[in-house]
Amino acid sequence: MKTPLSSILLVIFASFIGSFGAVFLKAGADKLERNLMRLLLNWRLAAGIFFYLTSFVIYTIAIRNGELTILYPMVSMGYLWTLLWARLIFHEPFTRSKFAGIGLILTGVVILNLGNR
Amino acid sequence: MSVDTETVSTLTTKRNQTKANLMVGGCTVLGAAAQMLIKRGLLHLPPAPGGGAGLEAWLVFLLGVVTNLPLFLGLSCYGLSTGLLVLALRYGELSVLYPIIALTYVWVSILSVVLLGETTNPFKIAGLIVIVAGVAVLGRTGPKAKG
Numbered sequence: 001m002k003t004p005l006s007s008i009l010l011v012i013f014a015s016f017i018g019s020f021g022a023v024f025l026k027a028g029a030d031k032l033e034r035n036l037m038r039l040l041l042n043w044r045l046a047a048g049i050f051f052y053l054t055s056f057v058i059y060t061i062a063i064r065n066g067e068l069t070i071l072y073p074m075v076s077m078g079y080l081w082t083l084l085w086a087r088l089i090f091h092e093p094f095t096r097s098k099f100a101g102i103g104l105i106l107t108g109v110v111i112l113n114l115g116n117r
Numbered sequence: 118m119s120v121d122t123e124t125v126s127t128l129t130t131k132r133n134q135t136k137a138n139l140m141v142g143g144c145t146v147l148g149a150a151a152q153m154l155i156k157r158g159l160l161h162l163p164p165a166p167g168g169g170a171g172l173e174a175w176l177v178f179l180l181g182v183v184t185n186l187p188l189f190l191g192l193s194c195y196g197l198s199t200g201l202l203v204l205a206l207r208y209g210e211l212s213v214l215y216p217i218i219a220l221t222y223v224w225v226s227i228l229s230v231v232l233l234g235e236t237t238n239p240f241k242i243a244g245l246i247v248i249v250a251g252v253a254v255l256g257r258t259g260p261k262a263k264g
Contacts (some may be wrong), residue, residue: 001235005140017208021210030168030184036132037201041144041243049156052199053130056192056195060155060188062147063155063159064159064162065231066238067235068152068224068226068229068233068235069227069229069230069236069241070154070241071231071235072152072222072225072226073225073226073245073248074246076158076222076251076252078129079252079255083255097255097256097258098255098256099255100251101253101254101255101256101257102251102252102255103163104247104250104254105247105248105251105252105255106251107247107251108245108246108247108248108249108251109244109248110244111240111243111247112240112241112242112244112245112248113244114240114241114244115237115238115240115241115242115243115244116240117238
């Protein structure tokens with residue numbers, strides 16, 4: 001069974017939305033305190049969880065049609081977005097390892113696509 | 118005295134790393150189980166109502182989603198896996214944990230073939246290996262990298 005392109009694009013979109021979950025969780029974690037009330041009022045953590053859940057719903061819709069052997073490894077595209085936000089928002093340095101890792105992931109996704117038939 | 122403290126701290130670090138490795142290993146198993154449960158749950162889901170469907174049709178569909186046990190269990194495994202990962206990341210070195218995390222892709226692919234009857238081919242296997250290698254490389258601590 002060939003996995004439709006729409007499912008592949010939806011999985012990549014879900015990984016994109018999920019990367020914002022990581023950004024808000026990180027922003028929220030930086031302001032973490034040992035106080036339950038403050039924890040509940042930490043809107044950044046709430047936003048992070050919201051993005052993760054939204055990403056989950058989109059992913060679920062995406063995998064209704066198509067194979068997990070194709071779609072699940074494509075979730076790794078999330079690393080690309082997350083590293084991008086880490087650089088732009090948290091000013092974390094790009095390293096050779098990160099470049100190499102992202103290069104390999106993108107290559108892997110392309111090879112995987114060739115096996116979609 | 119300072120030597121003793123150092124030995125103790127090295128031991129603690131090692132023990133924490135082992136603990137983190139086991140936790141992340143658990144994450145990969147939970148994560149793979151989540152994928153199987155979600156996919157299984159989706160098979161039992163009624164088709165979504167079309168654009169012209171009334172409120173009642175949507176409510177029935179929504180009830181089907183909320184009461185879908187495999188889907189619920191899958192989401193629970195997924196949540197547990199994420200929570201466990203966040204905890205594990207505090208104890209261990211990312212360079213060791215990332216290659217373990219990447220194993221989830223391997224479990225899901227194997228289980229998809231065995232349990233879901235999906236087919237595989239050389240491109241799928243090669244793509245998977247390259248992606249796993251990519252995730253493993255991501256965690257390597259470069260000369261200037263931290264975390």
